[in-house]
Amino acid sequence: MGRAPSTSGSSLELFDIDLDRAMELIKKSGAKIVGIQVPEGLKRMASEVAKEIVEKTGAEVIVSGDPCYGACDVDLDLCRVADLVIHIGHSEMLEGDPLLDKIVYIEARMKADVKETVEKATDILSARRVGVVTTVQHVHKLDDIVEVLEKSGIEAVVRTGGKRTRYLGQVLGCNYEAARDLDVDEYVFVGTGQFHPLGVALASGKKVVAADPVTGNVSVIDTTPMLKRRYGAIARALDAEKVAVLVSKKPGQKRADLARKMAALGEEHGKEMVLVYLDRVEPEVLINLGVNAAVCTACPRIALDDQAKYPVPILTPPEFEILLGVRRGDYPLDEIE
């Protein structure tokens, strides 16, 4: 299954989703077949949205039934059979394939107030200049975040993110450019879960305070447990003779050139390497292929978040370079540009 879907567990009432815009675009396009793709946590809305589209536009609607992990994971097969695809919950990321032109991105903006939680975060921020980062679900609250920080006498610094992002201060599970090269000593991350703020801490090397507007929890991120786990995985993969290099079919996770580079590097160092092309990284495939380890060039979270469910160590490409001894220095976070 790869990793847990991106908004899993969130309920529909938590989000503002601009469906009127979707309806207008469908009518304007004259689409006869409309596809809908939503992440798992919002999937329950799919049939309601489908019904509304049928009633308001007369188009036939087809819902994507495969899990969706982000804008990196747009359903190109659905694009092949539909005239227009409504992709709900993520900001636009990809370009290049003409099929992508069929997609309309309708973001899901979390209604949750951020002010109270950021206020709490100021108690454990010690710097006077703080970098602000968040995810697409909260980017529309950036002004609120900055306002609370500045009221507490903290200067908020925000920068543009990587090419895969659309908003100031936006980070992704695979991209932390918005948390780099800022002249600050600390970061505040506003959003849910531990993965993104861990990424911010590893990418920036700075103290990160995570403020979760849904639970109201505020915490200082400790990277040590994850680093221990990752160096443990690298150590366990040291003796692996046969290593799979996983290449994703998902349009925004497909790093074929990087995979070829890893395969060549492994062969140079005496490993037997096999290139594997797949949609979802499942534990079974690694068992059935009979490999002792894998290098995953798909979503970095597969290795970093989900190692426990796999029967063999799964390394990110820079971790594999550490294993081979061709990379040294601080722990290298795998990011997709």
Added chain:
Amino acid sequence: MGRAPSTSGSSLELFDIDLDRAMELIKKSGAKIVGIQVPEGLKRMASEVAKEIVEKTGAEVIVSGDPCYGACDVDLDLCRVADLVIHIGHSEMLEGDPLLDKIVYIEARMKADVKETVEKATDILSARRVGVVTTVQHVHKLDDIVEVLEKSGIEAVVRTGGKRTRYLGQVLGCNYEAARDLDVDEYVFVGTGQFHPLGVALASGKKVVAADPVTGNVSVIDTTPMLKRRYGAIARALDAEKVAVLVSKKPGQKRADLARKMAALGEEHGKEMVLVYLDRVEPEVLINLGVNAAVCTACPRIALDDQAKYPVPILTPPEFEILLGVRRGDYPLDEIE
């Protein structure tokens, strides 16, 4: 995951696989990138075959890492990135898409002797004229089967299968044409598992003796438990208000027109129907979509073999017609022509 992979549990030593033919075709084609697709039970051979192709032809090799359930489930994404794809373990089935022209089918022929088991089967066959059916793994043993039957004074009758098959007497999990309209009173099925002989019994309405050359077991097929389960599923789906119609992305399981027909039929009968396009039928998607039942137009085995793992009743299209009251008579087996 859909259902259990087609040759799961089989070990490589059980099969004859003509890899020399694959090597010749690769060399002749001048392919620079060669894809390999194998069912799960044979996946362990993938890296060995990959190595051999690299050594003998110099091509780059990419292995399909997604589960493979049959020739209906060829990896078109792999065809998009490879110059030639070696599909191991199934006989050719599909045509139409130009991507399919890249595929070379290398069948896996089971070495197991069939004579002894068919001999055993003659003890429980009572008819003097018997229809013979088998799967692609044993079709090369058809002469042996016929010889044993005729030695016991039984006339063996064999006919061509459906369009999706390639050999006399060949049945598929989704097609039993080779077991129809024969002037016989009984059938002997040679092969592994219970699903195919159950299909033969339902399709023919005749007594079926299953002879498994791997285990050596011989048994008379009883369709009652399966029919009870299926009518039970239909009964449980009677009150379903919201029903998903599942359409497979797999090239040989995509029955979009049938799905549209089922959706229209359901709507006419007051059900809320939602068309769902997906690669694998997972229990989670049905929960997340919030449907009370599903009509599966993908592989018939998903409903018939795997119902237990799904949270809601999954019906085949003809079963859904029974539910709606638009079909009567004997239990209608879902087949793909």
